[in-house]
Amino acid sequence: MYKQFLNILFLLSVSTIVSQNYRGIISDINQNGFHKILLSPEVRSASLSNTNFFRILDSKKNEVPYILLNGESTIESLYTPFTFESVNNTKDSVSSIIIENKNKLKLDHFTFKIANTKVKKTFSISGSNDKKEWYGLVSNQLFYGLNEAEKTTVEQTFSFPLNDYAFLKFEFNNKKALPLQILNVGFFENHFSKAVPQVEITDFKIKKSAHKKNKTTQLTVTFNIPQHIESIVFDIDNDIFMRQAKILVNKTRITKKRIENYQDTVISFDLHSGTHNNFKIPYVFEKEIIIEIENNDNPPLNIKQIKFFQKPLYVVCDFKSSETYEAIIDTTLQKPIYDIVNFKTSFNTDLPQAAITNFSKINTGNKSNSPKKPFWQTNVFMWLCILLAIVVISYFALGLLKDLKK
Structure with a gap:
């Protein structure tokens, strides 16, 4: 039983050590900047459906950071700025912000960009089609927390019942605090980007x-x-x-x-x-x-x-048109850690498209195409440690069994 166990572990270690290597040329890079590459079924199959094994290398065999984007529908927030006029009525201690809705859009919120402050305010919102007769929407609501630690401004969103008034008026009560400095007013609208065909x-x-x-x-x-x-x-x-x-x-x-x-x-x-x-x-x-x-x-x-x-799976990478790049698959590699993954939301699918061509299997004994790792980080070292630990434990265990028999 002991020998069979060691044989199984040996086979597992051999299967882990032997890698599958593939390589392809990245083509259609006609300009500097970010491009997207569709990973074909052939590439995804070669990687054993595990993108941890995928790398992009430049002509000097240096890794080029990338991120993965799928082709599913995503929600994008589009910001539309609105023109507004600000009036401070010192007699009534009220600041009025009148926003013009020229296109009679159906609105249910506005986002104000306000200079940092720690004051508390109450506000009311009304709507009108002629700036003469106003109709109530929100009355005497309290808001505060207008302070962003690492910025000089803060964004505050005000919600109200859905309407299409030509003018909306915000009235802020200044009786207990000085007026706010409102820098910008706009509207965030969520859109679903179109899903890419499978x-x-x-x-x-x-x-x-x-x-x-x-x-x-x-x-x-x-x-x-x-x-x-x-x-x-x-x-x-x-x-x-x-x-x-x-x-x-x-x-x-x-x-x-x-x-x-x-x-x-x-x-x-x-x-x-x-x-x-x-x-x-x-x-x-x-x-x-x-x-x-x-x-x-x-x-x-x-x-x-x-x-x-x-489902379509894309790689997004920053390329230079004067450089040559290749994509490799090496099943001995581990998941890469790139800074660019923290900026995934900054990218969309409207990017120039490159392609992986001449994709084929290469000699598994040739390691020049994959990034070199220290020996102690390789799978070989890991399995050697595991086997050594098993041998040591088994030696002492067998010794104990002999002593028990005596």
């Missing part, structure tokens, strides 16, 4: 088999290389149908000192003639999957086409 996986074969005894149809889908699948679409040429289906993957496990093969269910769903038959799939990274459809006493479905998709 990336289709096209390199696969389908083998169809009918099981009359179980009254099922099985479609065995074999990809050329393991793929990360996130959604599936069926094109079925039947008028009326409703069938239960599921996606299976082949797995192995060890039970009672023997290896057992079994099929694991990834997801179950219903194929229905009244829907688009488009399904999201939990995490799957496989070379082969099995789609099993229950027919009951019905004839098998006439499936014209099945499509598989990934």
